[in-house]
Structures are given as C-alpha cells and as structure tokens.
Amino acid sequence: MKIVVQVKLIPDAVQAAAIGSTLRAVNESANWVAKVAFDRGVNREYELRKHTYAELKDCGLGAQTAQHTIKKVCDAYRSLRANLRAGNLGKPGSRRRVRAQGKPIAFRPGAAQPFDDRCPSWQYDAQTVSIWTTGGRLKGVRFACSAGALKMLRDCRRGESDLIERDGVFYLVAVCEIPETPLNEHPAGWLGVDLGVVNIATTSTGYRAAGRGLNGHRKRQLELRRKLQAKGTQSAKRRLKRRRHKERRHAANINHIISKRIVTEAERTSSGIALEDLGGIRQRVRLRKPQRVALHSWAFHQLGTFLEYKARRAGVPLVYVDPAYTSQICADCGHLDRLNRVDQATFICRACGVVAHADGNASRNIAARGEAVWTAGRESRVPAAT
Incomplete structure (x- = not known):
C-alpha cells in the first residue's frame, strides 16, 4: 500500500x-x-x-x-x-x-x-x-x-x-x-463503530471517544477568530494567519489517536471493523443554523480514512454498512421504533425494556450488519453442480 x-x-x-x-x-x-x-x-x-x-x-x-x-x-x-x-x-x-x-x-x-x-x-x-x-x-x-x-x-x-x-x-x-500485512480472512468477530458529534466514536466493545474536548476546542477557536476579525488590526490579521490551521491539525491528531486505538483493539481480538457509510449526510440532513457549524466541522470522513489505511496496514478487514435505523433498532430483540431513542444518550426498547447507551446500542447493530456484509460478500454465487 x-x-x-x-x-x-x-x-x-x-x-x-x-x-x-x-x-x-x-x-x-x-x-x-x-x-x-x-x-x-x-x-x-x-x-x-x-x-x-x-x-x-x-x-x-x-x-x-x-x-x-x-x-x-x-x-x-x-x-x-x-x-x-x-x-x-x-x-x-x-x-x-x-x-x-x-x-x-x-x-x-x-x-x-x-x-x-x-x-x-x-x-x-x-x-x-x-x-x-x-x-x-x-x-x-x-x-x-x-x-x-x-x-x-x-x-x-x-x-x-x-x-x-x-x-x-x-x-x-x-x-x-509499505508492505501490507496479510488480511485476516476469518475474523473472530466484528467491532462496530458508531460515529457522532457528541461522542466522536463509540465501539461495540465499550470504548467511547467523547467529543467534549474537541468541541470545546472548536468553540474557543471560533470565538477567538470572531474577536480577531472584529478587531481588524495588522497584528490581529497576523495572528489569524498563524492560527488558521491550528483547529484542523488538532482535529486530525485526535482522529489519529482514536483510529489507532480502534485498529489496535481489532487486531488484538482478531476482529474486523464495521463502519457506517455516512457519505452525503451533510446534504441529507436539515438543521437549525446554530447546529450547522458542528455538522460541517465534523471530520467523520477523515476518521474513516484513517481507520481504513491503518486497518490495511494491520491486516484487519474493514467494511462499510448502511447506517439507516441503527439508532432506533434494539440490538437485543431487533424491535424498531423511533421512540426507542429517548434522547441523545439514552436508548430504551419499547418491546423488551432493555436500557442502554444509545451510541453503544447503535454500534452493536453496526457490528451485526458488518458481519452480514462480510459473509454475503464472501459467499459463492456460482450455482451448485447438478
């Protein structure tokens, strides 16, 4: 690679x-x-x-x-x-x-x-x-x-x-x-990764990368840019120029840390990684103006790219799955209901009553879909000989 x-x-x-x-x-x-x-x-x-x-x-x-x-x-x-x-x-x-x-x-x-x-x-x-x-x-x-x-x-x-x-x-x-590590053709299990803004990444094994620090950093940088732009002096413009890539570098460093930990965990447990395909999400969703900054600053594609190339280097299989309804389906009984998602952090199944963290429940659904996608992709489509 x-x-x-x-x-x-x-x-x-x-x-x-x-x-x-x-x-x-x-x-x-x-x-x-x-x-x-x-x-x-x-x-x-x-x-x-x-x-x-x-x-x-x-x-x-x-x-x-x-x-x-x-x-x-x-x-x-x-x-x-x-x-x-x-x-x-x-x-x-x-x-x-x-x-x-x-x-x-x-x-x-x-x-x-x-x-x-x-x-x-x-x-x-x-x-x-x-x-x-x-x-x-x-x-x-x-x-x-x-x-x-x-x-x-x-x-x-x-x-x-x-x-x-x-x-x-x-x-x-x-x-x-870089020479690639041979791909693990028969993973022992699947590690689902749910991506978000409040929690940058949540895995089905219990790892949760909170976004509070990164979101706070982005808010501070935004406020500082506003103050410097309003000031408009030459020194303010010089400082803006020096700091213009600071937020992007910080976000990239965070994504490197998260992706390295996820791939290391998958490699240690001989598991594959299932990642939700969020392509086009910025065009699909409609948000109020205060929420648009968070959505358009969300570097989910960069995190997915980091996961992909680190997984290839480690020989860990990675598949993309459809994220539809993963936050509304109960990972225990499979019941689908929009009301299952009580709020951002809480999931309560209306059928079996299980209570779970919403992102953790979604990551388990993503892991199950990843296993199904991997199995379907490797099954032979050649008709059996008669």
Missing part, C-alpha cells in the same frame, strides 16, 4: 529564493496550460502535450517538469469533471456550477508540484535533499522529520514527491510503498 511522508525543508536564504521562484514559475506555466486546455477543449494528456510541451521547454522547464506540469493540469480537469458528475458543485445551472465550468482552472503560486523519482535525490544520513529548480539543481537542502518518518523514507520511499509551500514554509511530500 502507498502512504505519504511529509518532511519540512530548511533551506538557507539563497535556496529558499530558488525554490520559491521555481514553484511560482511552474504554477504560472500550469495556469497557461490550463487556459490552453480550456480554450481548445482538450481533455487528453497526449493531445494537450502536442499544444504545450515545446513552449514549456522554451520557458526553461526541464523535460520531466514539463511533463508533470501537463499531467497536473489534466488531473485537475479530471477531478473537476468527477465533481460535476457527482453533484458536488451544485445542480446544473446553479451559480457555483456555472462559475466552475465557465473559466480555466487556476493554480496558486505555492500549489504542489509533482516531481518523479529522478528529480529529488535524498541523502538520508546527512538529512539533506537535492532538487531541480529553474536555476539549476539545488544541492544540500536540509530537511527535518521524525525518526520514524526518516526510517520509512529510507526503507520504503518509491515514486514521485510533491514540492509544496504552506505559510511561507516548504515541504516535500514523498510517496512510500
């Missing part, structure tokens, strides 16, 4: 100027290629290369960099078409959809630029990297990362690396190919 390792570049002043000018140059070229593709209606990479490759070479881009710039533009248009087909940019005729379709794709000056395996050269012992720039190859650029990331780079790095600038800091994002 492929995962990425991000390292922070620590260039000196001359190196930083060369790297910055290189990123600006390749992204300006990408904007020109995107305009050519838009004006000519070209979708295929081979055809677009015939219209742009020679000009990119004349502008000072190397052969591999020019190829990757064209490929980056084609990938961006492919993603745009996929979002349009999926309805992520609104219905046909909507303002957002018309605006996205009516102009060429634009790249930021610091947008990521992919390099193949031959462009950057890594020196792991010295923790330096040499990289191509528009002014020539830059050698001895120092980088910083954790000991675990350095070991992964040394042992598993394969393929391309992306150069990116974020808040004036340069990073290299390298692709690593």
Whole structure:
C-alpha cells in the first residue's frame, strides 16, 4: 500500500529564493496550460502535450517538469469533471456550477508540484535533499522529520514527491510503498463503530471517544477568530494567519489517536471493523443554523480514512454498512421504533425494556450488519453442480 511522508525543508536564504521562484514559475506555466486546455477543449494528456510541451521547454522547464506540469493540469480537469458528475458543485445551472465550468482552472503560486523519482535525490544520513529548480539543481537542502518518518523514507520511499509551500514554509511530500500485512480472512468477530458529534466514536466493545474536548476546542477557536476579525488590526490579521490551521491539525491528531486505538483493539481480538457509510449526510440532513457549524466541522470522513489505511496496514478487514435505523433498532430483540431513542444518550426498547447507551446500542447493530456484509460478500454465487 502507498502512504505519504511529509518532511519540512530548511533551506538557507539563497535556496529558499530558488525554490520559491521555481514553484511560482511552474504554477504560472500550469495556469497557461490550463487556459490552453480550456480554450481548445482538450481533455487528453497526449493531445494537450502536442499544444504545450515545446513552449514549456522554451520557458526553461526541464523535460520531466514539463511533463508533470501537463499531467497536473489534466488531473485537475479530471477531478473537476468527477465533481460535476457527482453533484458536488451544485445542480446544473446553479451559480457555483456555472462559475466552475465557465473559466480555466487556476493554480496558486505555492500549489504542489509533482516531481518523479529522478528529480529529488535524498541523502538520508546527512538529512539533506537535492532538487531541480529553474536555476539549476539545488544541492544540500536540509530537511527535518521524525525518526520514524526518516526510517520509512529510507526503507520504503518509491515514486514521485510533491514540492509544496504552506505559510511561507516548504515541504516535500514523498510517496512510500509499505508492505501490507496479510488480511485476516476469518475474523473472530466484528467491532462496530458508531460515529457522532457528541461522542466522536463509540465501539461495540465499550470504548467511547467523547467529543467534549474537541468541541470545546472548536468553540474557543471560533470565538477567538470572531474577536480577531472584529478587531481588524495588522497584528490581529497576523495572528489569524498563524492560527488558521491550528483547529484542523488538532482535529486530525485526535482522529489519529482514536483510529489507532480502534485498529489496535481489532487486531488484538482478531476482529474486523464495521463502519457506517455516512457519505452525503451533510446534504441529507436539515438543521437549525446554530447546529450547522458542528455538522460541517465534523471530520467523520477523515476518521474513516484513517481507520481504513491503518486497518490495511494491520491486516484487519474493514467494511462499510448502511447506517439507516441503527439508532432506533434494539440490538437485543431487533424491535424498531423511533421512540426507542429517548434522547441523545439514552436508548430504551419499547418491546423488551432493555436500557442502554444509545451510541453503544447503535454500534452493536453496526457490528451485526458488518458481519452480514462480510459473509454475503464472501459467499459463492456460482450455482451448485447438478
């Protein structure tokens, strides 16, 4: 399986100027290629290369960099078409959809630029990297990362690396190919995971990751942003810029901790993981205005992604199940009633009278559905021989 390792570049002043000018140059070229593709209606990479490759070479881009710039533009248009087909940019005729379709794709000056395996050269012992720039190859650029990331780079790095600038800091994002643990084909049981806002994750084994701390952190950050935006001074704007990714990093760290604990528990008990499929939930539900911030800040997709790749690394099977009515069905007797869910935390079955935590009851239903989905997917559909 492929995962990425991000390292922070620590260039000196001359190196930083060369790297910055290189990123600006390749992204300006990408904007020109995107305009050519838009004006000519070209979708295929081979055809677009015939219209742009020679000009990119004349502008000072190397052969591999020019190829990757064209490929980056084609990938961006492919993603745009996929979002349009999926309805992520609104219905046909909507303002957002018309605006996205009516102009060429634009790249930021610091947008990521992919390099193949031959462009950057890594020196792991010295923790330096040499990289191509528009002014020539830059050698001895120092980088910083954790000991675990350095070991992964040394042992598993394969393929391309992306150069990116974020808040004036340069990073290299390298692709690593990690050997997968053989999948457990016959799990001893299933661990259901119910996702939520009040409780970020609740498992059928009793683990509950409360969301009080994360929700409180988000509320404090929101209030601080409001105060700084209302103040409007230069120092307030500088502080806003410094803190703009703080909440996202904190939420990602929490999701890493939760997903690691869930996968470790599943691996220890030789169980599979059943996760509810919440795709499109933001479009389906209707909430009052004060509740919309919590819904749109809910990073359930990120948690699911973390669970998925950690489970693959550990050889733990993971399936997605339909979450419909899991909070209203009694996990003991199977009785379905909307009134079974008394409030956010309490579940009382109207048929058998069992009292349980609502999220815990839902996680048990998800575990049962996960086992059914796994069994149905592995059963043979070939008719028996007669």
